[in-house]
Amino acid sequence: MIKMLTAHTFEMDFVDDAVEEILRQLNIEDGFSSNAIGIITCHAEFIRTGVVETLCKRLPFTVAGCTTLGSASGDAEGHQLLAISVLSGDDVEFSAALSDVISEGNVAQPIENAYARALAGLSDPSPVLAVAFLPFMRAVDGSKLFNSLSRSCGDTPVYGTISCSENADLSGCFTILNGETAEHAAVIVLARGNIKPRFFVTSVDDDRMGKQKGRITDAEGSLIRTVNDMKTVDFLKICGIAEDTLNRASASIPVMIDYRDGSDALACGIYNVTPEGYIHVGADVSAGAYLSIGTQDYNGIMSSLDSVLGRMLSETNPAGILMFPCLSRSLMLGMNSEDELKAAVTKLGDAAPYHIGYSGGEICPVYIDGNAHNRFHNFTFTACVFEK
Numbered sequence: 389m390i391k392m393l394t395a396h397t398f399e400m401d402f403v404d405d406a407v408e409e410i411l412r413q414l415n416i417e418d419g420f421s422s423n424a425i426g427i428i429t430c431h432a433e434f435i436r437t438g439v440v441e442t443l444c445k446r447l448p449f450t451v452a453g454c455t456t457l458g459s460a461s462g463d464a465e466g467h468q469l470l471a472i473s474v475l476s477g478d479d480v481e482f483s484a485a486l487s488d489v490i491s492e493g494n495v496a497q498p499i500e501n502a503y504a505r506a507l508a509g510l511s512d513p514s515p516v517l518a519v520a521f522l523p524f525m526r527a528v529d530g531s532k533l534f535n536s537l538s539r540s541c542g543d544t545p546v547y548g549t550i551s552c553s554e555n556a557d558l559s560g561c562f563t564i565l566n567g568e569t570a571e572h573a574a575v576i577v578l579a580r581g582n583i584k585p586r587f588f589v590t591s592v593d594d595d596r597m598g599k600q601k602g603r604i605t606d607a608e609g610s611l612i613r614t615v616n617d618m619k620t621v622d623f624l625k626i627c628g629i630a631e632d633t634l635n636r637a638s639a640s641i642p643v644m645i646d647y648r649d650g651s652d653a654l655a656c657g658i659y660n661v662t663p664e665g666y667i668h669v670g671a672d673v674s675a676g677a678y679l680s681i682g683t684q685d686y687n688g689i690m691s692s693l694d695s696v697l698g699r700m701l702s703e704t705n706p707a708g709i710l711m712f713p714c715l716s717r718s719l720m721l722g723m724n725s726e727d728e729l730k731a732a733v734t735k736l737g738d739a740a741p742y743h744i745g746y747s748g749g750e751i752c753p754v755y756i757d758g759n760a761h762n763r764f765h766n767f768t769f770t771a772c773v774f775e776k
Contacts, residue, residue, distance in 0.1 A: 390477045390583050390774045392708025392741040394461040397470050399439070400431070406439045407446055410472060413462075416447070424476035425484065425577060427519070427710065428453030429745030432553050432560045434470045435569050444567030449474070452484045452575045453564045454521040454551035457715045457746035458729055465729035465744070467554055473743035475708065475774070480581035483509030486565040487574040492527040496536040499574055503540035506578045515541075515578040517585050519710075519772075520548030520751060522574045524561040529659050530749035531610050531670050533574070534764035537751075544578075545585060545753045545760045547772040549712040552748035561748065584775040586704050587760060589752045590696040591655035591768040592642055592682035600627045601646070601680045607673045610659070611666055615679050619665035627681045634661055640716070642682035642767045643669050651754040655682060657716075657766040670749065670766045684720050684767060686727075693728055696769050697735045706740035707776045712747040713769040728769075 395413035399406035426447055432455045434440050444451045451472070459471035475482070487502035507513050518541045522533045530550050537546060551561040562569040602615035602623050615623040621634060629641060638658040646653040656670040673679075693713075700709070711732070718725045729744060736742050752770035753760035 389776060390475055390480055390707055392473055392475055392774060394471065394473045394741045394743055396459070396461045396464045396472070398466065398468060400433045400437050400468065403438050403442050406470070407443045410443055411446065414474060423478065423481050424449040424474055425482035426451035426472055426474050427743060428470070428472045428564055429456040429459045429743070430470035431455065431468045432562060433468070435562055439470065440564060440569070441567035450482065450484050451564070451566055452521060452577050454549065455553050455560065455562045457552050457554055457718055458726065460729045460733055460744040461742060463733060465733050466726060471743055471745065473708065473710065473741065477582065480579060480583055481510055482577060482579050483507070484565060484575060484577040485509070486568060486570065489572050490523060490525065490528065490574065491572065495528055495532055499536040500540050502574055502576050506576045510578060510580055512580065515544050515580045516583050517579045518544050518546045519577040519579070520546055520574065521563045522548065522550045522749070523563055523570065523572050524551050524558050524748045525572060529610070529670065531672065531764050534751055535672065537574070538762045541762070545587070546751055546762045547585065547587065547710070547753070548751040549745065549747035550749035552715045552746060558748065586773040586775055587753045588696050588700050588771040588773065589754060589765060589768050590692045591765065592644065592684065593688055593692050593695070596683045596688045597644055597653070598627055598681040601678050604673060604675055604677045604679055607675050609672055610668050610670065612669060612673055612679065613666045620667045621661060621665035624681065629681060642684055644680045644682045645671055645673055646678040648677065650756045651761070654763060655765055655767040671764055684716065686721055686724070689717050689720060689728060690731060693731055693769055694735065696771065697732065700771055700773060701739055704773045705776045706773045708774045709740055709742040709771055711742065711744040711769070711771045712750050713744065714750055714767050715746040715748055716767055717769065718746055
């Protein structure tokens with residue numbers, strides 16, 4: 389069975405103090421199972437001051453992760469926090485790899501090669517879970533990164549995140565493997581053995597989903613050309629989205645895609661609006677799916693958090709919980725941007741060890757007829773529960 393331990397620090401400047409604080413919380417002197425992996429999320433300043441590199445050198449296991457807008461573990465939360473969790477067990481095994489540089493013209497090959505290296509590190513090529521940390525890249529949208537990863541992983545459930553940062557332009561985003569950091573490379577962790585992951589995802593409450601739904605009539609990949617046989621932009625205007633909003637802040641609009649396959653509607657962002665009046669979204673879409681518009685506000689975000697945590701705690705017996713909520717949820721809380729983290733810490737209490745890191749794009753399977761299917765999301769709160 390898997391075991392999870394967590395630790396955290398706010399200390400960015402004094403490297404030795406930060407590392408010793410983490411080691412004390414983890415009880416490093418007591419040792420770990422020989423099979424362990426560290427998951428780290430942190431403010432980028434922890435990289436710049438050397439805390440991440442020094443900590444990784446002191447820990448006797450692989451550490452993988454990325455920078456984030458904010459983290460939480462134990463009883464601590466905040467934008468300027470380093471959180472680390474350790475997954476271990478006598479009957480589990482982990483292997484991780486950092487990809488070569490990903491570029492606009494070379495997305496699939498670096499990810500495929502990294503997956504192959506991680507797979508080769510397992511004693512048996514039968515992973516039951518992949519945990520991925522993908523880079524935020526302006527030249528390559530998250531759905532393309534996810535699609536390459538999903539093809540490599542096949543039927544293996546994939547849970548993960550895209551790196552993000554505290555900067556408005558999302559500069560300074562890094563992935564991390566054993567203290568090595570990269571702006572344009574992916575980290576893939578594969579796990580096998582006695583691991584029972586259960587996935588949860590929530591986006592927009594039902595009462596905040598638009599009543600106007602349209603059937604997608606022409607789409608290719610992430611490009612939606614027409615809805616109800618009209619240009620997608622024209623349909624969005626019917627839904628009440630002003631042209632100025634589309635031109636100025638389209639990324640803030642949650643687009644809900646109902647695939648009509650038994651899964652909940654998927655939330656994705658608008659990546660760009662084309663001159664023809666089409667939209668690129670953060671998901672692959674096909675004709676026949678239905679599109680609607682959701683809304684995000686303070687009450688909706690806090691309500692959906694309460695709902696997903698309530699379901700999670702009532703339906704599982706967790707040994708540990710890893711959570712990646714969308715960074716937009718924090719941004720939309722405005723001056724109260726840490727309220728979601730604070731509420732999560734209060735709600736979770738001591739139910740199980742947990743680790744939260746805000747995400748620039750969420751990777752979380754959804755269940756269709758009881759089977760997990762990998763999907764890429766925006767605007768959501770996702771969780772991977774490791775059941776006892």
